[in-house]
Amino acid sequence: EAEVAQSPRYKITEKSQAVAFWCDPISGHATLYWYRQILGQGPELLVQFQDESVVDDSQLPKDRFSAERLKGVDSTLKIQPAELGDSAMYLCACQGGTEAFFGQGTRLTVV
């Protein structure tokens, strides 16, 4: 069964450092989402892509976060500089039709 691949699974970084997460969606799924999930809360949408274009990045803190999906396939989410409050699970999801599928996430700890 096709899966959404995310790496790394876990990341510990010092505050003020740069950090990047990678997502490889299911082949052919045009819509890709990045979410941030703080412990005990629901996923919060950061950015939505349709192919290589950003559909919605209204909740993305653009002073420190950036996201790209250059060829409309895999995507990276970057944080620079990381802050303590960025500690969370970062989830990638993709959608090709009705169903949306999630990766296992990257657990980020900023120390």
Add this chain to the structure above:
Amino acid sequence: GEDVEQSLFLSVREGDSSVINCTYTDSSSTYLYWYKQEPGAGLQLLTYIFSNMDMKQDQRLTVLLNKKDKHLSLRIADTQTGDSAIYFCAEKGKLIFGQGTELSVKP
């Protein structure tokens, strides 16, 4: 803007039915989803319902949709300890999630 709300906790005994409720605001949603999240894992799609349906049954899961009240529910029959997790409803569009309902199943 879009908003999804859920009750935070539900505790049931093994073998009982569980009912998890959700309210949403976006009346233009074409699909509504239920996801399950186990500790430290991503979200697993359980089921979804089209907005033109009132009910959908899928094995132990029954989804009820009241469009007038913008209310969605998930019933789990014969709840098992393996059903213990956090359950999220979400609406299509921007795929907005609620805070999740933590289901605890006691033996």
